[in-house]
Amino acid sequence: MSRLIVVSNRVSVPQAMGAAGAQGGLSVALSAALREHRGIWFGWSGKETESFTGHLDMQRNQDVTTATIDLEPQDIDEYYNGYANRTLWPLFHYRIDLTEYDRSFGEGYERVNARFADSVLPLIEPEDLVWVHDYHLLPLGAMLRDKGVTNRMGLFLHIPWPPTRLFVSLPNHEQLVESMLQYDLIGFQTEEWLDSFTHYIKKEAGLKVDADGLIQYGDRRIRACAFPIGIDYEEFVDSAWSDVAVEGCKRLKESLGHGRKMLIGVDRLDYSKGLGERFDSFGRFLTDNPEMAKDVVLLQIAPPSREDVESYQLIRHDLERKAGHINGAHADVAWVPIRYVNRGYPREELAGFYRAADIGLVTPLRDGMNLVAKEYVAAQDESDPGVLILSRFAGAAPQMPDAVLVNPHSTEEVSDAIRLALHMPLAERRRRHQALLQSVRESDVVHWREAFVRALEGPIAEIGRDAA
Ligand code: ADP
Ligand code: F6P
Numbered sequence: 001m002s003r004l005i006v007v008s009n010r011v012s013v014p015q016a017m018g019a020a021g022a023q024g025g026l027s028v029a030l031s032a033a034l035r036e037h038r039g040i041w042f043g044w045s046g047k048e049t050e051s052f053t054g055h056l057d058m059q060r061n062q063d064v065t066t067a068t069i070d071l072e073p074q075d076i077d078e079y080y081n082g083y084a085n086r087t088l089w090p091l092f093h094y095r096i097d098l099t100e101y102d103r104s105f106g107e108g109y110e111r112v113n114a115r116f117a118d119s120v121l122p123l124i125e126p127e128d129l130v131w132v133h134d135y136h137l138l139p140l141g142a143m144l145r146d147k148g149v150t151n152r153m154g155l156f157l158h159i160p161w162p163p164t165r166l167f168v169s170l171p172n173h174e175q176l177v178e179s180m181l182q183y184d185l186i187g188f189q190t191e192e193w194l195d196s197f198t199h200y201i202k203k204e205a206g207l208k209v210d211a212d213g214l215i216q217y218g219d220r221r222i223r224a225c226a227f228p229i230g231i232d233y234e235e236f237v238d239s240a241w242s243d244v245a246v247e248g249c250k251r252l253k254e255s256l257g258h259g260r261k262m263l264i265g266v267d268r269l270d271y272s273k274g275l276g277e278r279f280d281s282f283g284r285f286l287t288d289n290p291e292m293a294k295d296v297v298l299l300q301i302a303p304p305s306r307e308d309v310e311s312y313q314l315i316r317h318d319l320e321r322k323a324g325h326i327n328g329a330h331a332d333v334a335w336v337p338i339r340y341v342n343r344g345y346p347r348e349e350l351a352g353f354y355r356a357a358d359i360g361l362v363t364p365l366r367d368g369m370n371l372v373a374k375e376y377v378a379a380q381d382e383s384d385p386g387v388l389i390l391s392r393f394a395g396a397a398p399q400m401p402d403a404v405l406v407n408p409h410s411t412e413e414v415s416d417a418i419r420l421a422l423h424m425p426l427a428e429r430r431r432r433h434q435a436l437l438q439s440v441r442e443s444d445v446v447h448w449r450e451a452f453v454r455a456l457e458g459p460i461a462e463i464g465r466d467a468a
Pocket of ligand 2: 010134158159306
């Protein structure tokens with residue numbers, strides 16, 4: 001079995017698993033994948049150093065070797081806060097209104113990708129497979145090729161790929177995509193994002209894509225494919241029945257008061273998650289259903305994220321205002337409709353909270369996948385499961401048709417869905433939950449990793465053929 005060299009912006013050292021914090025889908029999934037596969041996980045430590053040295057901090061924990069570098073303040077500003085999270089993230093989530101183009105961001109992005117390439121190069125051995133993750137590192141493969149790396153290299157994008165009409169607003173989009181064509185395999189979360197990429201490749205880049213999905217680029221052939229990511233199903237179900245989870249579930253239910261139902265939302269505090277629209281929808285539900293209003297509580301857990309970026313500061317203020325407004329309008333002395341909590345929780349506790357909730361409210365405006373939807377399903381008690389209300393714009397939606405699918409922009413539709421879910425008979429809840437559970441179990445993170453790695457190491461013309 002080939003060794004894997006995994007490269008991502010963030011590296012989560014395995015011993016930190018289970019600790020409180022908003023780890024994000026990427027790090028949760030990769031920790032699980034690397035626990036079973038030999039290899040090295042390389043990336044940014046998340047720490048700042050006065051000036052970049054390239055020093056590699058190598059650690060070995062639970063059979064996973066991690067190698068991290070620190071970045072200097074200008075790198076963090078221009079690469080992470082800048083190009084990655086002020087330019088690519090909003091654009092790729094269809095938020096052109098929030099997208100900022102600044103030449104210094106692009107320069108910082110190139111510089112940090114070059115630093116990643118220089119630092120990871122000595123770790124790569126001839127037979128290794130190199131697996132690069134996400135929008136932070138799109139040009140890394142090309143930089144490694146320039147340094148003579150001939151290994152198989154794959155890229156997996158954890159976020160959406162935008163429609164061509166939006167993507168072409170990115171200055172230098174041609175060069176960015178050209179650099180991506182130095183990978184052998186490019187993976188997307190869904191067929192929709194894959195279609196958008198293929199559309200760009202044909203219509204803008206003018207390249208041929210054959211019937212098997214192989215992109216012809218000079219003498220190179222690159223396969224682009226959809227590989228929907230999953231959760232570590234076994235680990236999560238175990239977490240959900242741990243003592244900590246059982247205690248967390250009980251404590252939360254007791255705090256609700258007799259017979260009261262709970263809706264839960266768990267998201268990084270990000271404008272792509274549709275939190276403002278969710279609060280508005282819940283407020284609408286309270287107004288439209290006064291007879292049920294005092295019997296429900298929304299628990300929204302939203303740990304702050306990317307706090308140095310202005311759009312994230314604004315959404316935080318906006319949500320505080322909205323939660324305050326709705327609570328002010330509806331609360332009474334013994335009941336507050338929205339419990340809004342800005343912190344992370346250990347995974348086991350979180351799993352217990354999911355199980356305590358009668359409804360999982362997962363309503364992003366646009367999301368590459370959304371692992372919270374899958375975690376909510378895995379945490380339920382099969383004999384009396386809750387109902388998942390899921391945005392049709394989440395990457396998870398095509399895999400989860402038995403959720404109550406909603407348009408998160410429509411407060412009426414979400415309010416109706418809450419009402420429907422609260423009245424849903426047990427038999428229907430069970431039927432829907434069984435179907436969802438089967439999909440979450442079958443397309444878990446192990447399946448995802450194996451499909452991608454199998455595709456990456458297969459004969460080039462076979463790459464990705466039986467991927468997803
Ligand atoms: P994203 O990658 O955009 O953050 P996902 O839904 O795919 O979105 O993944 C989020 C991950 O972060 C999930 O595994 C979720 O459990 C975790 N997470 C989110 N909020 C918290 C929190 N408050 N405490 C602990 N983990 C959290
Ligand atoms: O899943 C998308 C993603 O951007 C990951 O790449 C990232 O690890 C996660 O969300 C959390 O974001 P950040 O690393 O910026 O805190």
